[in-house]
Amino acid sequence: MDLHFYPSIELEAMLYGICRGSLTKDIQCVPDYECKGDIYLGPVGVVKLADREIIDSGNIFSNFMGPNYYYEKEEDYVNIKKGDMVSKFYAKLLLNRETREGLNLPLVLSPYDEFINRSTGEVFATFKIDLFSKWADRFGEIPMPLYLATLKNNMFINSDLVEEYIRKSIKFLHYNLDSILRDIIDNSKVIEELNLHKLSIFNFINRSSFSLKLEDKISIETIAEYL
Numbered sequence: 001m002d003l004h005f006y007p008s009i010e011l012e013a014m015l016y017g018i019c020r021g022s023l024t025k026d027i028q029c030v031p032d033y034e035c036k037g038d039i040y041l042g043p044v045g046v047v048k049l050a051d052r053e054i055i056d057s058g059n060i061f062s063n064f065m066g067p068n069y070y071y072e073k074e075e076d077y078v079n080i081k082k083g084d085m086v087s088k089f090y091a092k093l094l095l096n097r098e099t100r101e102g103l104n105l106p107l108v109l110s111p112y113d114e115f116i117n118r119s120t121g122e123v124f125a126t127f128k129i130d131l132f133s134k135w136a137d138r139f140g141e142i143p144m145p146l147y148l149a150t151l152k153n154n155m156f157i158n159s160d161l162v163e164e165y166i167r168k169s170i171k172f173l174h175y176n177l178d179s180i181l182r183d184i185i186d187n188s189k190v191i192e193e194l195n196l197h198k199l200s201i202f203n204f205i206n207r208s209s210f211s212l213k214l215e216d217k218i219s220i221e222t223i224a225e226y227l
């Protein structure tokens with residue numbers, strides 16, 4: 001089986017045990033901005049739900065934070081980086097704006113790469129919109145879906161096995177987080193930046209990633225009409 005995942009630190013860390021062969025050599029892991037592969041973990045706006053089944057484990061939701069939109073001046077559109085489907089989806093859904101690929105500040109889950117000057121702590125943006133608040137205003141208290149774990153429809157018979165691999169990989173991550181981050185993140189990153197990655201991982205990948213709860217399923221059903 002091929003497991004494709006959207007290239008992000010959170011997902012790479014979560015799937016480390018599977019992708020590095022620590023848990024199984026039966027699954028080949030491939031970073032992928034599109035929704036390909038037998039198994040795909042990726043942003044809500046990328047996953048093609050008509051062709052796939054949501055599986056019980058490996059999904060990431062937020063009850064307390066989500067993407068932030070950093071910008072220097074008000075525009076009728078949102079600037080995003082090339083291939084940034086997370087930004088494209090949430091800009092359309094929550095800001096009701098078109099997107100343009102450009103060099104200005106993009107929409108992100110966490111601002112640790114683009115916006116923080118490590119020597120001064122300065123954030124390179126004038127304004128920030130918390131899109132989790134926008135989500136709560138529109139959809140209420142159901143969690144905000146960020147990444148969904150899916151299988152091709154014709155592979156659903158293998159879902160229990162895949163879910164077990166993912167659960168084991170999440171446990172592996174939580175027991176080996178420091179060594180995993182040192183392995184997948186550039187050695188030039190300073191300790192403060194590594195700590196920000198750890199905070200993001202603990203925020204989004206936790207016990208709720210082991211199994212879908214009722215409110216998670218309601219969240220997926222609510223968002224499905226926009227995909």
